[in-house]
Amino acid sequence: MEISVTNWGITKNNENVKCYILKNEFLEVEILNYGGVIRKISSPDKNGKMENVVLNLSNIADYEERSPYFGAIVGRNAGRIANGCITINGIKYSLAKNSGENNLHGGIDNFSHKIWDSKEIKGENFIGVELSLKSPHLEEGFPGNIWATVTYKLIDNELVIEYNATSDMDTYLNLTNHTYFNLSGDFKRDVSDEYLTLACKEFIAVDETTLPIKVTSVEGTPFDFQKSKELAPALNSDHEQIVIVNHGLDHPFILDETREGSAAILEDKVSGRKLEVYTDQPAVVIYSGNYLYEIGKLSDGSDCKKHMGICFETQDYPNVLNFMPEKAKIYNSSKAYSQKTVFKFTTI
Ligand code: G6D
Numbered sequence: 001m002e003i004s005v006t007n008w009g010i011t012k013n014n015e016n017v018k019c020y021i022l023k024n025e026f027l028e029v030e031i032l033n034y035g036g037v038i039r040k041i042s043s044p045d046k047n048g049k050m051e052n053v054v055l056n057l058s059n060i061a062d063y064e065e066r067s068p069y070f071g072a073i074v075g076r077n078a079g080r081i082a083n084g085c086i087t088i089n090g091i092k093y094s095l096a097k098n099s100g101e102n103n104l105h106g107g108i109d110n111f112s113h114k115i116w117d118s119k120e121i122k123g124e125n126f127i128g129v130e131l132s133l134k135s136p137h138l139e140e141g142f143p144g145n146i147w148a149t150v151t152y153k154l155i156d157n158e159l160v161i162e163y164n165a166t167s168d169m170d171t172y173l174n175l176t177n178h179t180y181f182n183l184s185g186d187f188k189r190d191v192s193d194e195y196l197t198l199a200c201k202e203f204i205a206v207d208e209t210t211l212p213i214k215v216t217s218v219e220g221t222p223f224d225f226q227k228s229k230e231l232a233p234a235l236n237s238d239h240e241q242i243v244i245v246n247h248g249l250d251h252p253f254i255l256d257e258t259r260e261g262s263a264a265i266l267e268d269k270v271s272g273r274k275l276e277v278y279t280d281q282p283a284v285v286i287y288s289g290n291y292l293y294e295i296g297k298l299s300d301g302s303d304c305k306k307h308m309g310i311c312f313e314t315q316d317y318p319n320v321l322n323f324m325p326e327k328a329k330i331y332n333s334s335k336a337y338s339q340k341t342v343f344k345f346t347t348i
Helices: 060-066
Strands: 002-010 016-023 028-032 038-044 050-052 085-088 091-094 117-122 127-135 146-155 158-167 195-198 200-206 212-217 250-255 264-267 273-279 283-287 310-315 337-347
Touching: 002 060, 002 117, 002 127, 016 117, 016 127, 028 146, 038 337, 195 283, 212 250, 264 310, 273 310, 310 337
Parallel strands: none
Antiparallel strands: 002 016, 016 028, 028 038, 038 050, 085 091, 117 127, 127 146, 146 158, 158 337, 195 264, 200 212, 200 250, 250 283, 264 273, 273 337, 283 310
16 A cells, blocks of 8 residues: 655646545555545456546646546535525525526535545554544535535445544535546446446436436436446437436435445446445435536547546535435534445456
């Protein structure tokens, strides 16, 4: 196990961007202190060839100007909040509206675009990076002074992400990581020929603004991934919920509370790579990169294409304060936010 850190660039606000490189016998991972971005995960294919399996860009200017949250920590809230408005203890908070009338991923100046304090961490069986950030009261309209810490730990063939946050007043938090995975290795193919399994009997249908509107059974729909299934038929379906998000997946799925194993599995039969996702969260947004043709060139100079990557945004129920208030959790000085999600890499 070895960890090193390099100066990777300077932001437009003249902040120093550091890149932590974590290596062990299984994986090589790069983490930026900018947005907590997972910039690279190199994993072996069935022949032991190490290739990068996450979409990324070449320099910090690219991340600042055109990244669709590649690898980033998303917060204060993953997903969309209707009408950019939440009410806590009878107080209405108006949030930044950066997706039509809705708040998306915490607003404009959200966690994915900030320089986090960072340091190496090591233990008997891990190396990693600890990132921390202070978000002031009413940042992007959200209540409470927040102290957030995210740790990335490389433990054998697993990248373990732990999120913790405290608040000095009643507030809401819902963090995630927005890495786009592509198991072909070094962007060889889009993900449509990869196979997905989800421990989910229900997904949440969305409206034309991609706001969640209706808990729906996956039975008999392209959203049924209870058994491993190639992505292509779903991505190319004319089902109205596939079409409404620009032909693909961009939906919250409700994870089976009785699941004993992974929340999700992604497999690439050609490379032999397999990704298992484990999480303590009740939901996961699966986003199949339906707009990636808009972002331009990836780090290897190739033009990014639609469906070039797929995200497993593990998180709380979407828009929960407005859409499922009975399931909402409020955080304060006596109730901290926490999440643990694991990305495990093996070969089929
Ligand atoms: C689009 O609707 C999708 C979001 O889910 C995604 O996070 C974003 O692009 C990058 O707005």
